Amino acid sequence: MNYQNREKxxxxxxxxxxxxxxxxxxxSILFLALSEPGKRISGFTVPSGIYFDNFVKAWTDGGFSNGIFNSFVVVFGVVSVTIFCSTLAAYAFEKLDIFGVxxxxxxxxxxxxxxxxxxxISLYYTMKSYNLSNTYWSLIxxxxxxxxxFSIFWLRASFKAIPKSLSEAAMIEGAGRFTILIKILIPQMIPAILTLTVLLFMWTWNEFLLALIMIQDADMRTAPLALSYFAGNKRYxxxxxxxxxxxxxxxxxxxMYVFLQRRFISGMVTGAVKE
Amino acid sequence: MSTKYIYRPQNKIDYSSYLYLIPAFIFYLVFVFFPLADTFYNSFTEWNGISEKKWVGLEQYAKNIQNKKITSSIKHSFILIIFYSILPIIIGLLIAGLMIRVKVHGMSTYRAILFLPQILSMIVVGIAWRWIYAPKGPLNSGLDFFGLEEVSRAWLGSFDYALPFVGLIGTWVMFGFTMILFIAGVQKIPTELYDAAKVDGAGAISEFFNVTLPNLKGEIVVALVFTVTLALRNFDLIYITTGGGPGTSTMIPSMFIYKKAFQMNQVGSASSLGIMLTLLIFTLVSIILLIFKDKK
Structure with missing residues (x-):
């Protein structure tokens, strides 16, 4: 018992x-951000009071309302189209006969x-030649x-977990493959699709290099890109x-993480293992 | 239409299955595979992004290999692997080894906290650490507090310290991930194996090497592939913390690719470096997978 306690x-x-x-x-940065504006804190002390002025100033001067809006547009485009395309492909790979898998x-x-x-580099020049750089398209x-x-590998593993008997029963009743996918398989896949949505949301939100290269217009910057300009600007x-x-x-x-942390963690850990 | 699905002879292929693959493969081929092929082609040319491409064969590759700045940037990447992969994996393994039979209350809270660095933008992480390492930031204030004023300095502005201190940010990002991965793996190892080792008179250390380590092989491979690829890419963090400086002391290949392609207009050279980086990552990942496959 004692041994057990010591281990604990x-x-x-x-x-x-x-x-x-x-x-x-x-x-450390939360205390810094909440500190009295203009007053230098040493970083080793707890602030004397809470001030939100820095947050207000950062929001208005850094153009973050634009940045966060742009990021949401890009995330919405990427996540919805990726999930649609990958679900179809993963279904074909796992449940339909395909030669050359x-x-x-x-x-x-x-x-x-x-x-x-x-x-x-190549993406940049291609986008530019179609006049698409500096647009949402060049990011989405x-x-x-x-x-x-990643999405196909992830969804295929979840399709695999659904017993064959479910779709076979529907097949005998004469349901087509698309009907089987929509009516029978997708309802079983909701948890897997949700986890994938969370992961894609996070990765797309945090993406930086593509935005750095494609976007020249300040109004089109995504949130991390706006942040990097803000942090590099001597004036601020x-x-x-x-x-x-x-x-x-x-x-x-x-x-999102506060509410869905289990999905983040299980998604990244099992996703990495499955890869 | 539907009768087709009741009975289907094995030797007949239904080509309509391929329709389901088309949307995904169009996006993948147009926006990933074609650019890769295009980069491969550009790597054999000299091109400033505007004028005609000039075919130069392997010249760009030869120049890259002879360029001391580029070879040292690859060396920096390998140093970063120590911080991004080796250190977090060792920390994770040691801790997992200690957690074999302990059931910890509040594990999900610890897990959520330890995983936190994984979900954040590297730009945000970099800004937080830039403050910690700043001349008047927490690290130096702490050193001053303990009377170590001589030690404190602008860490990211130092030729000697910038690279290891950027590396430590990588260790900070990764150690929670490896811990969670390995602890989850350890808990899947059947307790009988440990009991058997006990019967054979194995001590804690031999238990670790004979039971824990071999049974975590799958998780170790995952952690290695994940962290090594990140260490070799690593653009965001270097961009926001040091930009490759001071001098070229924290320069890495991906930073060179960016600078060459978009600031120096050497698109051919940047492309060849991109292909070299891709090959390096593929080679390392294959080596990792091969080494661990052989031991089976």
Missing amino acids: VIAHSIFIIGSIVVLYPFF TPLFALLLVGLVLPYESIV LPQIGLSIP GDPAITAAAAIWVALPVLI
């Missing part, structure tokens, strides 16, 4: 130390490991392509305002 104390201590290490940078999968596997640093279309390999050199801006950008994903 050690386990809790490790987790608490780990949690402090993780949380310290967050509280292995080479098609190998092709998708390339996209799963590919550092997309290597393709953005490539990110659909980049999200599809005050670290407290930059900290407040960083919190604005992190907030939508953080709020």
